[in-house]
Amino acid sequence: MHTNIKNLLLLFSLFSFSTAIYGAESKNPNSLLLACGSGNGGKDSDGRAWESDKKYLVKGEKSVETKAEIQDPSLSAVVPYMTGRIFTSETTYQLPVQNATSRTLLRLYFYPSSYPNFNISNSYFSVVAGGVTLVNNFSAFLTAEALSQAYFIKEYFLAPSEFSTLNVTFKPSDKQPQSFAFVNGIEVISAPELFSREPVIVGTGEVSENLGWDAATTTVSLDGISIENMYRLNVGGQYISPVNDSGGLTRSWYDDTPYLFGATTGVADKADVPIGYKGLPSYTAPLDVYSTFRNIGPYADINKGINMTWRFQVDANFMYLVRLHWCDDEMTKSNERVFDVYINNQTAATSVDLFAWQNSVASPTTRDYAIRVANKSGDAELWLTLRPNVKESPLYVDVLLNGLEIFKLSESNLAGPNPTISDMMRKYQEKQATAPKAFAQKSSTTTMALITGAAGGAAAFGVAAAIFLVAHKKKQKVPGDATSWLPISWNSSTTSGTKSSVSGKSQGSTTISSDAASNCRYFTLAEIKNGTKNFDDSNVIGVGGFGKVYKGVIDGDTKVAIKRSNPSSEQGVNEFQTEIEMLSRLRHRHLVSLIGFCEDNGEMILVYDYMGKGTLREHLYKGNKITLSWKQRLEICIGAAKGLHYLHTGAKYTIIHRDVKTTNILVDDKWVAKVSDFGLSKTGPNMNKGHVSTVVKGSFGYLDPEYFRRQQLTEKSDVYSFGVVLFEVLCARPALNPSLPKEQVSLADWALRCARNKTLEDIVDPELKGKITPECLKKFTETAEKCLSDHGVDRPSMGDVLWNLECALQLQENPDSSAIAASGGRGRDSGSSMDHQNAEEIDQNNLIAMHRNTLNLGNDDSNDSPDESTNDIFSQIANPKGL
Incomplete structure (x- = not known):
């Protein structure tokens, strides 16, 4: 009856709700x-x-x-x-x-x-x-x-x-x-009449659905009530696009896994029999909703003591309509599966027996419940819990749900407050360990899923808080399904500090060391305003979590990039200080140079070398600046790898970037790649343990799953992120693309799946088809795959990644060189799929040429070639630090 499937990971629904809902061809002439x-x-x-x-x-x-x-x-x-x-x-x-009498x-x-x-x-x-x-x-x-x-x-x-x-x-x-x-x-x-039945108000006493709808003591009249859609979920199923919606309503239905709370996420399954409407209006929901479902699983002894719970963030002081969609294709008699329904720990329905309700198999139905969410301290939340009813002694101890919609109700005012990221961070810190006492799971992990859902009301904005917690579900993967990540950069924490002691110039809240201050230039606010024409929006060249980035001019004719924190925000203090402390000490050809900073008048401003070609991402996707050739892409990847290799091995302590992505790899006017944005970087002597324990930060889609699980950051976390970058460069698509089918949303998961199925060539950027030599493509994809290994110990070091990318470039330019193929298979931290038996055929000249570029650990003024002595080169190879 049940299929034993592991639980889906997370968060396709947060950002996909807005990408597809407009896209279906309308079937409604009205x-x-x-x-x-x-x-x-x-x-x-x-x-x-x-x-x-x-x-x-x-x-x-x-x-x-x-x-x-x-x-x-x-x-x-x-x-x-x-x-x-x-x-x-x-x-x-x-x-x-067209029809004023309907909604x-x-x-x-x-x-x-x-x-x-x-x-x-x-x-x-x-x-x-x-x-x-x-x-x-x-x-x-x-x-x-x-x-x-x-x-x-x-x-x-x-x-x-x-x-x-x-x-x-x-x-x-x-x-x-x-x-x-x-x-x-x-x-x-x-629209057709979707709300003809008055919802039952929960918490008004025991409600036995077996006695029929009229047994409820209190209902809410929807006459004259307007409704905002907040969430629309295909429980246990995949995303349903507007083109596949029913009734010409072009709705989108989303995966429910981001909202599952606690350790019990159940089993997602699909009906084994054909599903028909059987009297239910077809516009209620597409048949795909009723063809998939989620239940707890087949183990009765385990199921007796647990619930299945979904958790949502909503606006306070509103009435909400919760619509549950059910279709039981498995039970053929009454009292085979019986369960209770609770909303915000109040009884909505007891002894739910779907076969008894419908008296037939695979017969879709809905029930509507209403609840008022009052203003309480902390977040306003709505919980839905299904619990097996063992009092009825059913044949199976289980629950079932196929679909879920949540609507906000009001006669005259549906407006909610604007979200603020700082509020989200505060709420996360206050609530990450909090769970309701009633019906709480016996689990040490509290997993909060408060992500905005279908068509997105402005209410559900506990996004950043939710992402970190839901991400722990990485431990539970569904075989054959994609692991979804969110494209939210976790770099907005609010940190208080003390006034800077740098020359007494600061009115800000940072503490910049005198050593860092002496290594870069201090700018007055007047100089910055003069260089940006008083922060004229026409000079904006980018916007990030820290704030806007302006193109500016200093000292008459020197072009610079000026990153300004939002002056009305207290966020970014840590990032500002970390960036100065890190970059003031680092100089390398493939790292963006920090020229100076300004913290006058409460401002937090950073001044960098101007990178004329912008970000790597801008050159990868259609409609952007310039389509790069494969050789250009390889050279940019090699440059970025050199910068990261230097961070990992070239400084006194290992430096972990922690936010490697295509928007943080910049390109100058000569197409030289430079790694940027060190606001989240970590370093220190405690890295000699091999890791640093720290809260998870970074950008979803690029985050290391092992880092998620253990909260232990290593340099291999950067390697994982760089593996995503490599596939992004190869496929010319974002790390996350919600408009694609679920299994393709996460580039990392989709690429690994294609690798297993030996179909990687099918996802290569069409602009590159036929332009990459097979040997080069093999070496490049093997390298990227190894970077995405689930465990850090299985990933190569950044030095090995760099070696293999240099090898791939040589194979592109000289595909007939078997010697290069052999030399490229080295690996200190991981094995290589290259055949090593021909290692004795290595062409030393090619090896030397590659390492002249690979082991460039000098400062920004150095060239790409170390000492011409072969002995010197091989001494660097022998030293994993390259020092």
Whole structure:
């Protein structure tokens, strides 16, 4: 009956909710798609036609049509995101509604990017639709930052009205100076009646579902109530895209694993019999929802004492509707599987027997429950718990769930607060060890999954806190399924400090050593402002977790990159100080040089060498700057590997970068690669133990799974991250891509799966097809695979990675050299798949040539060649430190 499957890892749903929901071809003729700010509209990636929004604006009101200056690589389509309409005063759309007597499904699309003459961080506004406040003092910029998403969608089901026109009003906030409103896309659908049944209020006494729906003592009337979708999950199943949704509603359904709480994550399984609606309206949910499910498992003795729980973060002081989707394809008699349902530890339903309810096998059904989440100290949370009911002595001790939706309810105001990253960090620290006493799991690991779900309300923004805890589920992998990581950089912790003692110049909260201060230049704020034209947005060349990066000029004509922390934030103190302390002592051709810093007036500003070609990532994906040749990519990887090898072996103590990724590998005007961003780096004498115990930080998609499990950082953690970079370079796709099928979301997992199936060549960047020699490709992919070994001890050192990349370059330029192939198989820390039996055929000239570049451990002024003496070169080979 049950399939013994290990538990899925995590977090496909956080960021995928916004990437696909707009993309399905509409099957509903009553839909309206508006590309805001576009003159002619256009088609999205799934062929849906979007029209211009001009004719729906109320006449006489002013707005600005605009176009985003930057197309983020994560955008799966230009329409509707790359154009937008900006409102500097209150402005209304009048949108036709095909069926005013039914609910109107309204989706608002936001891409808070850089727009000409407008600072997106100043945008705070409200939206009122049909008299209902959807958002108030809302910042799409803060929302996207908290989600680590370039864009997102908000989805509402508005109450029916007698009007055939829906007024949607955008109004800039009066509370923020220079504020404006904006929107990129609007979708309107006349929806079928999804909410015809009044939900039962939980906590009003024992509710026996076997007695029928009317046995509930209290229900909530939904007449006149508007609804915001918060979460929409395909429990136990994979992501369902809008094109595969039912009823023409183009909804997205997401994996539930990020929200599972505690050690009991159950078993994901699929129905063995065909599933049909059997009287349930087809628009309720696609059949794929009812064809997959999650249960606890087949072991009755174990199941008696445990629950299965999902945990969500929501806005306080709202009523929520929790819709549970069920379809039992296994039980053929009553009292075979019976369980209870609790929401926030209050009884929602007892003795749930799905066969008894439906009196048939594989018959889908839903039940709706309502609960008010009050304002309490800490996070506002919603818990769903299923618990086997052993009192009924069922044949199987188990539970079942197929799908789950959570909706926020209000008659007039659905607006929630804006998220703040610092709040998320604080809440994580306060709550990471906290779990409800009732029905809590007997587990030493508290796993919190508070990730924003389907179509994403602004409520669920405990993202950063959740990511770290959910990540521990890396221990439980599903055979054949992808391991999903999140693209959120964990580098925003708030740290208090003391005033700097550097020449008495600082008003900040850092402590910079005099040694570090003497090794780099101190800039006044006036110099920085002069060099950036007072931080003019036209000079912004990047935005990161620390803040904006500006192109600047100092000393008349010297180009520099100036990284400025957000002046209104207290975050980044540790990163600022670490960057100065680290880079002031390091000089190497393949490390970005720190010129100086400024901490006047509470500012935290870092000044670097200007890297004219930008980040490696910018040159890998379609629509970006320049498509690199394979040789250029190899040379950049080799340069980055040299920089990392120097960090690991060339300084007094081992330095672990801890945030290796393609955005932290920069390229100068001569295409020389340099590793950047040392704000998360770790070093010290305690590394002589082989590791340093530390909280997990880094960027999801690149993080070392062993580091997650043990919280012990080693230089092999950088090697793992660099392995992801190598596959990113080869495949020209992001480390995480939520628009792909689940098994392909994580590049690391997908590449390893393709390697096992011997299909790696199928995922190579099409621009490189036929341009890589087979020998080079083999050497490169073998190296990348070894970097991604689950255990650090199985990974090569960065020196060995560097050796093999040099070998791959030689094999690209001289594919017939079997000698190079043999020499490239060396490995101090790991074995090599290369055949070593021909080692005696090594061409010493090639070996020497490679190591002249490989072991460059000098300062920034050195060239790539050590001493020309062969003996010197081989003495460096013999010394693992290269010193």
